Structures are given as C-alpha cells and as structure tokens.
Amino acid sequence: xxxxxxxxxxxxxxxxxxxxxxxxxxxxxxxxxxxxxxxxxxxxxxxxxxxxxxxxxxxxxxxxxxxxxxxxxxxxxxxxxxxxxxxxxxxxxxxxxxxxxxxxxxxxxxxxxxxxxxxxxxxxxxxxxxxxxxxxxxxxxxxxxxxxxxxxxxxxxxxxxxxxxxxxxxxxxxxxxxxxxxxxxxxxxxxxxxxxxxxxxxxxxxxxxxxxxxxxxxxxxxxxxxxxxxxxxxxxxxxxxxxxxxxxxxxxxxxxxxxxxxxxxxxxxxxxxxxxxxxxxxxxxxxxxxxxxxxxxxxxxxxxxxxxxxxxxxxxxxxxxxxxxxxxxxxxxxxxxxxxxxxxxxxxxxxxxxxxxxxxxxxxxxxxxxxxxxxxxxxxxxxxxxxxxxxxxxxxxxxxx
Numbered sequence: 001x002x003x004x005x006x007x008x009x010x011x012x013x014x015x016x017x018x019x020x021x022x023x024x025x026x027x028x029x030x031x032x033x034x035x036x037x038x039x040x041x042x043x044x045x046x047x048x049x050x051x052x053x054x055x056x057x058x059x060x061x062x063x064x065x066x067x068x069x070x071x072x073x074x075x076x077x078x079x080x081x082x083x084x085x086x087x088x089x090x091x092x093x094x095x096x097x098x099x100x101x102x103x104x105x106x107x108x109x110x111x112x113x114x115x116x117x118x119x120x121x122x123x124x125x126x127x128x129x130x131x132x133x134x135x136x137x138x139x140x141x142x143x144x145x146x147x148x149x150x151x152x153x154x155x156x157x158x159x160x161x162x163x164x165x166x167x168x169x170x171x172x173x174x175x176x177x178x179x180x181x182x183x184x185x186x187x188x189x190x191x192x193x194x195x196x197x198x199x200x201x202x203x204x205x206x207x208x209x210x211x212x213x214x215x216x217x218x219x220x221x222x223x224x225x226x227x228x229x230x231x232x233x234x235x236x237x238x239x240x241x242x243x244x245x246x247x248x249x250x251x252x253x254x255x256x257x258x259x260x261x262x263x264x265x266x267x268x269x270x271x272x273x274x275x276x277x278x279x280x281x282x283x284x285x286x287x288x289x290x291x292x293x294x295x296x297x298x299x300x301x302x303x304x305x306x307x308x309x310x311x312x313x314x315x316x317x318x319x320x321x322x323x324x325x326x327x328x329x330x331x332x333x334x335x336x337x338x339x340x341x342x343x344x345x346x347x348x349x350x351x352x353x354x355x356x357x358x359x360x361x362x363x364x365x366x367x368x369x370x371x372x373x374x375x376x377x378x379x380x381x382x383x384x385x386x387x388x389x390x391x392x393x394x395x396x397x398x399x400x401x
Contacts, residue, residue, distance in 0.1 A: 001321070001346070002074040003314045004102030008136060009079075011110040012225040012251045014038075017077035019255035019307050022262065038077040043070040044315045045271055045308055046323050049389045050341055053375070055333060057341035064341075065269055071323065071344045073315055076101060084139075099140070100177050104318040105220040106310055109133055111236055111248070112229035130238045133222060137214065144210040147174060156199040166196050179217045187212035219318040222246035223310050228253060228297040247313065249306035253294045257305065260291065271308030273299055320349040322388035326360055330374040330393040347386060354382040357394045367397035 007013045021040030043062075048069035050057040063070040078098045099105070109129045148155075151173050158164030167188070171181040188195040191208045201209070224239055226232060227248040239246050257275060261268040265283060268275035277283065277291065298305055315321045323344055328335045335342040345359055358365030371380040374391040386392070 001103045001315065001319055001348075002076055002101055003104050003106060003311070003319075004076045004078050004099055005106045005108060006078050006099065006136060006220075007108035008115070008132060010115050011108050011132070012223075012249075013108045014077055015255055016106070016108050016223060016225065016249070016251040016307060017075060019251050019258060019305075020075055020311055022258055040075050040077070041072050042075045042311055043270065044073050044312050044321070044323075044346060045070055045269075046312070046316070048341075048344075049323075049325055049391065052389065053333075053391075055340055058339050059344065060335065060339050060342040062344045068269060069323070069344050070270075071346055073311070073346065075311075078102075099218065102218060103178065104314050105218050106223050106314055107133060107136060107220045108223040108225050108249075108251070109239075110226050111224040111232040111239065112226045113231060113235050128238055129224065129235050130242055133239070133242070133244070137211070140214050140218075141207060141210045144174070144177075144213055145206060148206065148210065152198070159196050159198055166198055174213070174217075177217060179213060183213055183216045186216055220245075221310055221314050221318055223249040223251070223306070225249045225251050227302060227306070245313070245317070247306045247310045248302050249310060250294075250298045250302070251305070251307055253298045254305035254307040256290060256294060260287075266291065271304055271312070273303050275299075315346055321346040322349055322351075322386065324356060324386050325389070325391045326356060327374055327391060327393050330372045330377070330391075333374055333391060341391070351386050352382060353380050353384040353386065353392060353394070356386060356392060357396065360394065363398045364394050364396050369395045369397060371395065 005013050005017055017038060017040060020042040045068050048057065048064050048067050050064060051067040057064050059069070062072060076098065109132045111129050113129060115132075148170065151169075155164070155166060155169045155173070158169065159166045167181045167184040170184045171179060174184075185195060187209050190212045191205065193201060193205055193209060222239060222244050224232070224236055224246050227236070228250045232248075236248060254270075257266065257268050258270065260266045261275070264278060265287070266275045266277055274295075275291070280288070283291075294305075323346055325341050325344055327333050327341065332338070332340070334340050345356065347356060347359060351359075353371035354365060354368050356371075357368045368382060370382070371384060372378070372393040372395065373380055374393055380392070
C-alpha cells in the first residue's frame with residue numbers, strides 16, 4: 001500500500017513529505033518545484049503489543065520506542081496540480097498519471113488561504129481552502145472522464161448489444177488505477193445509474209460517476225496545513241462544514257522538531273504533544289526561540305503538529321489497516337535469531353492468515369500449510385481472518401524443509 005501526497009503548488013506538500021520522511025527534496029516557493037514524484041519511507045505509529053503481553057521486544061523490520069511501534073510505510077510526493085492539469089497544463093498529465101500508484105491520498109491545503117490557485121503565495125487571504133480542495137478533486141475527476149470517453153462508444157455499443165459486461169469493461173479501462181469492478185458497480189449504484197445502459201447517461205451522470213470512482217478507489221484525507229497562521233482558524237471551519245475527513249496540520253513545525261531530534265537537541269517522538277530539550281546550553285538563541293514558538297503556537301493549542309496523525313489515519317482508517325506480528329517461534333515469540341516480536345506488518349482488515357504468508361514472502365504463501373496463534377497456541381486455517389495485534393506463526397512446506 002502506498003499513500004500519495006497531492007495538492008496545488010506551494011501549499012506545503014514537500015515540507016509535509018520531508019517532515020514525514022526526513023528525505024531532502026526541493027522546497028522552493030514557486031510552482032512545479034517537484035517535477036518528478038519523490039518516494040520515501042515514513043512510519044505509522046501504533047501501540048505495540050509488547051506492552052500488552054509484557055515482554056521486552058527487539059524489532060528488526062520496525063522500531064519500538066517506549067511501547068510505541070513505528071512501522072515503515074511508503075509515501076510518494078506527487079508534484080503540484082494547477083487548474084487545467086487534466087488538459088496537460090503544468091505537466092498535468094504526468095502529475096495525474098503518478099496518482100495511479102497510490103492506494104489513498106493525503107491532500108495538503110493551505111488553510112491560511114494565502115496561496116492562489118496557481119500556487120503563488122500572497123499577503124492577503126484570496127482563497128477559501130474548500131475551493132482549493134474542490135478544484136484538485138475536479139481535475140482528477142476530469143482526468144478520469146477523459147480516460148473513459150476515449151473508449152466510451154465501444155463500451156456503450158457492446159453494452160447495448162449484450163456482447164460485453166459494462167462494469168467489467170470500465171474496470172479494464174481503469175485497471176491501471178487499481179480500480180476494481182466492485183468500485184464501478186458501487187459508483188453506479190451511488191448515483192442511481194443503470195450500469196448496463198451507459199448510452200443513456202448524460203454528461204452530468206458521467207462526471208458524478210467519475211467523482212464516485214475517485215472517492216471509492218482513492219480515498220483521501222485533508223491535511224489542513226499552516227494551522228499556526230492566525231488566519232487559519234476561520235478557514236478551518238469551512239473545511240469542517242464539508243464533512244470531509246481532515247486534521248489540522250503544521251508541517252513546517254514537525255520538520256523543525258524532527259530535525260532537532262535527529263541532531264540530539266530534543267527528545268521528541270513523532271506525533272507527540274510535547275518535547276524535551278536535552279541540553280539547553282548547546283542551543284543558540286534562534287533555536288530556542290523557534291522551539292518555543294512551535295510549543296506556543298502549535299503543540300499547546302492543537303496537541304500535536306498533525307503530521308503523524310494524518311499518516312496514521314491514512315493507513316489505519318482510509319485503508320482499513322491493522323497491525324499483525326509474525327514470528328517463527330510461537331513459544332518464544334521470536335525469529336530464528338532470537339529477536340522478540342521482530343516484525344510488524346500492516347495488512348487490510350479482512351486479510352487472512354494465508355494473505356499474511358504471501359505478504360511476508362511469496363514462497364510462504366505458495367507452500368502455506370497452516371498458522372498458529374502464538375497467544376493461544378491454536379492452529380489457524382488459511383481462511384482465518386486476522387485481528388489487530390495478532391501474533392502469528394506461519395507454517396509452510398518451505399519453512400519445514
């Protein structure tokens with residue numbers, strides 16, 4: 001699962017990405033700063049099962065800090081969108097094409113309203129952030145519409161002559177976007193459209209259908225960025241009124257805190273509500289002031305910078321993720337080297353024991369025999385539905401051999 005970061009230029013997308021991954025990408029204040037998509041590794045944080053079962057772990061594929069498990073995930077920073085991107089403006093086709101790789105989207109908006117639709121920073125509020133959200137979503141919808149209309153006549157003719165299943169043909173047309181036949185059927189039902197009569201759909205029907213496909217196949221969360229700007233609070237109410245899933249966010253503050261932590265200036269856990277200065281005598285006046293401003297304008301008011309909460313929500317809420325812990329020794333809860341609770345994987349709700357085996361390695365999946373619940377000792381079949389915090393041993397022909 002990959003989560004993409006989208007938004008118009010100069011709203012803080014690359015700052016959010018840097019804060020989440022500490023990977024340096026350009027952050028200059030002009031449109032199209034990010035020409036190629038940037039991939040990076042961030043972390044989902046969750047309560048580690050080690051505290052529940054009272055063991056001291058030593059993770060291999062992840063980290064555990066004071067009972068919080070940090071599980072690596074993939075983020076992609078997709079270059080900024082401007083109006084007309086669906087027609088190719090601003091290298092729009094390339095930008096939109098990169099969204100194919102994402103299972104869900106984090107939509108970064110400038111909640112201060114100081115960035116115009118071209119991505120230019122202004123000194124006066126010129127934009128309601130809801131307009132910002134609407135226009136990016138509309139560009140995506142127009143792009144989907146273009147993809148469909150290229151093959152619409154063939155799809156309509158085959159549907160009318162009963163020589164093709166409409167939902168299957170549309171799903172095949174959009175297969176590169178990980179759009180499934182179920183998405184197609186649900187999108188048609190949501191808009192009261194007769195799926196096998198596409199020739200009867202009017203332009204408005206097609207646009208609404210595309211919007212629903214986007215919502216179902218690429219669910220999104222709003223990162224209401226620059227919340228530390230005094231102009232942000234009123235605009236935040238506009239976003240709240242839309243009913244969208246959102247979090248207040250201060251990406252620049254999070255980036256500052258993570259860099260300070262990396263330099264051993266402070267003790268800070270991503271997503272935390274506070275930090276501890278480790279050696280005040282080594283900080284200069286500007287550094288102390290910057291940290292105090294983050295505490296006063298962000299942490300004391302909002303409880304966190306919002307960056308980690310948004311990443312967690314994208315994977316655990318939008319993508320219905322749960323965390324499971326595979327082990328090789330169900331009695332010692334370890335791998336072959338003796339590492340306790342070595343690995344943590346995020347899988348989607350509804351995943352089975354056999355799905356987990358494939359997630360770990362294709363050989364385990366192909367030679368799967370059964371699994372063992374390390375907490376109860378019970379044998380689990382291939383169709384066992386995994387639960388959050390399960391500790392599971394996979395038994396396969398390859399592992400026995």
